Amino acid sequence: MTKKTPAPVLVRHVIWFGWKLVILLSFALCFFALLRLHFSSENSASSSPNSFSPARARSQISRDNFHGPPKIAFLFLARLNLPLDFLWGSFFENADVANFSIYIHSAPGFVFDESTSRSHFLYNRQLTDSIQVVWGESSMIEAERLLLATALEDPANQRFVLLSDSCVPLYNFSYIYRYLMGSSRSFVDSFLDVKDGRYHPKMSPLIPKGKWRKGSQWISLVRSHAEVIVDDEIVLPVFKNFCKRRPPLDTSKGKLNIVKTSKATQLYPR
Ligand SMILES: *[C@@H]1O[C@H](CO)[C@@H](O)[C@H](O)[C@H]1NC(C)=O
Numbered sequence: 001m002t003k004k005t006p007a008p009v010l011v012r013h014v015i016w017f018g019w020k021l022v023i024l025l026s027f028a029l030c031f032f033a034l035l036r037l038h039f040s041s042e043n044s045a046s047s048s049p050n051s052f053s054p055a056r057a058r059s060q061i062s063r064d065n066f067h068g069p070p071k072i073a074f075l076f077l078a079r080l081n082l083p084l085d086f087l088w089g090s091f092f093e094n095a096d097v098a099n100f101s102i103y104i105h106s107a108p109g110f111v112f113d114e115s116t117s118r119s120h121f122l123y124n125r126q127l128t129d130s131i132q133v134v135w136g137e138s139s140m141i142e143a144e145r146l147l148l149a150t151a152l153e154d155p156a157n158q159r160f161v162l163l164s165d166s167c168v169p170l171y172n173f174s175y176i177y178r179y180l181m182g183s184s185r186s187f188v189d190s191f192l193d194v195k196d197g198r199y200h201p202k203m204s205p206l207i208p209k210g211k212w213r214k215g216s217q218w219i220s221l222v223r224s225h226a227e228v229i230v231d232d233e234i235v236l237p238v239f240k241n242f243c244k245r246r247p248p249l250d251t252s253k254g255k256l257n258i259v260k261t262s263k264a265t266q267l268y269p270r
């Protein structure tokens with residue numbers, strides 16, 4: 001009989017050990033969850049280097065908190081200098097200096113001054129934090145985003161016009177000023193190019209195939225749309241992953257080069 005007494009003690013020990021294990025496990029889970037929360041918030045903050053403080057700073061500026069007339073921001077995306085600077089010079093000559101601002105994204109380190117430009121309007125208007133741009137890749141979008149972000153810092157800038165180094169003004173300043181300010185819309189080129197094979201199926205679902213459009217990047221935006229582009233954290237990362245220039249044609253492959261392209265166009269229903 002006396003030999004049976006240790007049994008309940010043993011059971012109690014097992015139960016107590018089980019409880020300890022459960023408590024320990026839940027502590028470990030809580031700690032793990034905390035760690036995950038910490039790191040995921042840190043990641044989402046670091047993945048948007050362009051949008052953290054400017055966005056907050058901008059939201060603190062009242063939309064109409066500026067003196068003087070609203071400005072058009074002319075945003076030039078240049079390879080180096082602006083070959084048509086003399087044309088732009090006479091264009092800006094007939095403008096009111098209070099009505100516009102100029103920003104230029106050029107090769108890093110390139111300076112617009114007397115030795116590189118024929119128009120004083122362009123002197124020292126280049127961004128100081130410009131990046132190396134590969135034509136046709138996502139770095140081009142990043143350069144445009146830098147231009148928009150810098151121009152957004154001036155609350156007087158109310159229209160944002162992206163221009164290439166080969167764009168020319170077709171109308172005088174006052175006509176363009178009245179035209180853009182007279183409309184509350186952005187002007188964007190967008191069409192469905194059925195022969196285009198640049199859509200990558202892996203872009204889905206963030207960029208659905210049905211929403212894929214082609215268009216020139218030389219656009220005019222109102223302030224709220226410029227903000228959408230600068231604050232975007234969804235579309236640009238997808239472009240960074242999948243927007244790559246096609247490798248150059250390999251002449252030794254002959255027709256094999258073409259097979260790839262025709263497969264891509266088959267993505268579109270006829
Ligand atoms: C600007 O162009 C418009 C339309 O072409 C014209 O009517 C107007 O007189 C011009 N303004 C100036 C200041 O040249």
Ligand SMILES: *[C@@H]1O[C@H](CO)[C@@H](O)[C@H](O)[C@H]1NC(C)=O
Nearest residue numbers: 069070095096099173174177
């Ligand atoms: C400059 O802006 C003012 C106010 O918006 C406008 O009345 C004037 O016509 C503009 N000047 C030019 C040259 O467009």
